Amino acid sequence: MSDTQKQKAADRAAQDVVSGMKLGIGTGSTAECFVKSLAERVRGGLDIVGVPTSERTRALCEELGVRLSTLDALGTLDLTVDGADEIGPGLSLIKGGGGALLREKIVAAASERMIVIADESKLVPALGAFPLPIEVVPFGLAATRTAIERVLAEMGLPTDLRLRGGVEQPFVTDGGHYILDAHLGRIDEAETLARSLVAIPGVVDHGLFLGLAQTAYVAGEEDVRMLRA
Secondary structure (H helix, E strand, O other), rough: OOOOHHHHHHHHHOOOOOOEEEEEEOHHEEEEEEEHHHHHHHOOOOOOOOEOHHHHHHHHHHOOOEEEOOOOHOOOOEEEOOOOEEEEEHEEOOOOOOOOHHHHHHHOOEEEEEEEEEEHHHEEOOOOOEEEEEEEEOOOOOHHHHHHHHHHOOOOOOOOOEOOOOOOOOOOOOOOOOEEEOOOOOOHHHHHHHHHHHOOEEEEEEEOOOOOOOOEEEEEEOOEEEEEE
């Protein structure tokens, strides 16, 4: 997706923000385009307060003058705007390529609405071509991994799990966890997989975002389409 297309999708989502909103602000390159659109509207008089989903997003918001608070202080949010790595049927999503999936899901779940911004290459007939991030506690990693592999095998899915960053320098999330990326190819029973993964001790959460997004703005070469769940 070109930067121009990213910005088009971000600009369209920014039009849905009105003064007085408590806003969840996502993570990733497309979400950063949204922060830039939002900051421009704030300079024009838009009065909002945001909750960032990562330290990277927080830093950009502070740099551009977007007022921030915390989810604990605000309680509930009016709207979250975020990107996605895949958008499947019914606006089911895979997220977490940037490593902020846990905070992104907490913020999205605390919001009245969620808007996804992406380019049309992210639209898929079924989730799973993009590796599914599974956030795990470092303690007992081998045991957690074995339990995940068992769940995947029982569902007839590949057990190809890769520690993000590698054993020598594993990627560490803002919450101090590791990520196992599951290379599954295709997920036909996303709801079942989602429930099974979170039931495993040691799994903090996963990148399946199901039933959270209501609207998506999808940028193509010519225009931005609106999709609804």
